[in-house]
Amino acid sequence: MTLLLGPPSSGKSTLIRALTGKLDKHLKVTFKSPYLEKCCYYIAYALLLQLSSVTIQVSGNITYCGHKFSEFCPERTSAYVSQYYLHNAEMTVRETLNFSRRCLGIGGRYDMLAEISRRECDAGIKPDPEIDAFMKATAMQGPETNIITDVALKVLALDTCADIIIGDEIIRGISGGQMRSVTTGEMLTGPARALLMDEMSTGLDSASTFRIINFLRQLVHLMISLLQPPPETYNLFDDIVLLSEGYIVYHGPRENILEFFEASGFRCPERKEVADFLEEVTSKNDQQQYWYLNEEPYQHVSVPEFAERSKSFHIGQQMLEELHIPFEKTKTHPAALTTIRNAVSNWELLKVVMSGEKLLMKRNSFLYIFKVIQLIIIALVTMTVFLKTKMPHGQISDGTKFLGTLTFNLLTIMMNGRAELYLTIKRLPVFYKQRDYSFFPAWNFGLANIKVPISLVEATVWVVITYFGMGFAPGAGRYPKSMNQIHTFYIDV
The missing domain is CATH 3.40.50.300 (P-loop containing nucleotide triphosphate hydrolases)
Known part of the structure; x- marks a missing residue:
């Protein structure tokens, strides 16, 4: 110690x-006075933002x-x-x-336990039952x-x-x-x-x-x-x-x-x-x-x-x-140094990270419930503004009202997801720490942090309430089936 x-x-x-091994490999240190040139690089690193003039490249190796x-x-x-x-x-x-x-x-706990058991058998040692059970439990x-x-x-x-x-x-x-x-x-x-x-x-x-x-x-x-x-x-x-x-x-x-x-x-x-x-x-x-x-x-x-x-x-x-x-x-014993960055398989890490995300979503369930209720209220208000009986039909010029309605729908769904932005930014320092400590690779966090199911629920709730109430086409036959029909539509306009 x-x-x-x-x-x-x-x-x-x-x-x-x-x-x-957590220092920047391309670290460059700058100094103001000749006296500071005698200091070690880590002193200059602490004063990096305040010093300037002479540049010294950090060098050397650390071995285990x-x-x-x-x-x-x-x-x-x-x-x-x-x-x-x-x-x-x-x-x-x-x-x-x-x-x-x-x-x-x-890590190497299982291999260490196997090596200890082999040596105990060779020496004829009978381990203490409680210690043996503890060692086996730590290797699970x-x-x-x-x-x-x-x-x-x-x-x-x-x-x-x-x-x-x-x-x-x-x-x-x-x-x-x-x-x-x-x-x-x-x-x-x-x-x-x-x-x-x-x-x-x-x-x-x-x-x-x-x-x-x-x-x-x-x-x-x-x-x-x-x-x-x-x-x-x-x-x-x-x-x-x-x-x-x-x-x-x-x-x-x-x-x-x-x-x-x-x-x-x-x-x-x-x-x-x-x-x-x-x-x-x-x-x-x-x-x-x-x-x-x-x-x-x-x-x-x-x-x-x-x-x-x-x-x-x-x-x-x-x-x-x-x-x-x-x-x-x-x-050097083979178990003294670890050569594998992630000791757990990528699939297992993904499951662990997803379970953590599920737990955090459960703890923040009030936020998601509140967002859905808020979305329902806004959808009901929006539907009364653009009610089907008040929306004109049959003229090309009336299409601007439907385009405006579609734009408002899209912006509402996008703005409703801004609450996730704060939660994501708040968790970034923890993510950087866990990534640098080799808890999991970055893609695992990115894949597990995608709130696609929540976005689908919000979009479904909005569409079910507003689509037919605003008078949009009830069937797919009203939409162009080919590019030729789209071109003909624009030529008529």
Whole structure:
């Protein structure tokens, strides 16, 4: 478990996004001052809209077990948990987690279970019945409810609000901290075993943060960025990555980080939390209070100097020696990296997305019923205006009234469907998030989101009420049967 620390705007979020392959591959960064040219690309990315003049192209590779991003699917191998929560407001907490679980699939759980069973048989081990039943239940794909969802709800303390809708600015639902837990639970229900979480403790109390991280460390490899973690949560981590101004100030075991700063002349007071000390010791305004070498005058140590000292520190030298030895790809287990973007078949994903659309339409049923009733009232009023007994017949000039009526009918049907425009735009952020997290391909959402049945019902209701009441042709024989008749009609006109 790795804790990513650093003051605001130090590049924590962009670093995590880079490790999960979510940064723009064609990112270009611009700078104003020569000093900023020394900063890492993720600092410049945060200031991209405000800087201009010199252009630097981002370059470099990130590898997992010696494999580049192009050789596997990083979105399936690792899961990125954003600091922003985007969910469908009309769905409950349980329905949201079940939807993500069905979209993400079980991954390699079934193969892992088969491998464990084979090794247990070879070693003559009889598994515990309850653990064996739990492992088999987690490897089941397809049902709408699963034990994985129940475990995630219990661990994240969401079981008390499992059947409450999430809500948004308009619809009242769960609290902000619970929404943050739902964002984490969406990724926990998937098969990824490397989680990169961006400030997951926002909105949570210290006890909930400790409980969640203590549970996650039993399941997955973690890299989490936290702001001011409590001491008991800080002690759960194995490694610390300290960022400041785009530089890696320290990267190594948690037990040696205070030793590194003491070697530079800074000591953490006894009553000061270590996490707060680490975020302040690199600041120019707060650094002097931690200087403990009274016999020597205080000298400000800049962030680049800390970064250079970390390379000469014994932990940094040990890490550099390890990185100089390339990782052999042959040592990678086949289940360590996922090469398939969508673990579930396209047909199954389409059924899952359509079931979600059906659920959302059911929750918004009042809107559709109101639209139909409104359409019926407008149709009755329109029919009385263009009543059959008042519509003239027999003259070509009277056709303009029928053409006007047809135009009004068409515009009414089109305007009645504008309510869907708001719902679609409102759901776009959630769709972009689910698409980027490989929940489903974009065409699945587009195909399932087509409201053709609703449009057909609205058109049928309008035509049944207005067509014969306005005096349109009762049979198809009144219409031209060929292009010649159409040409003759226009010549007569």
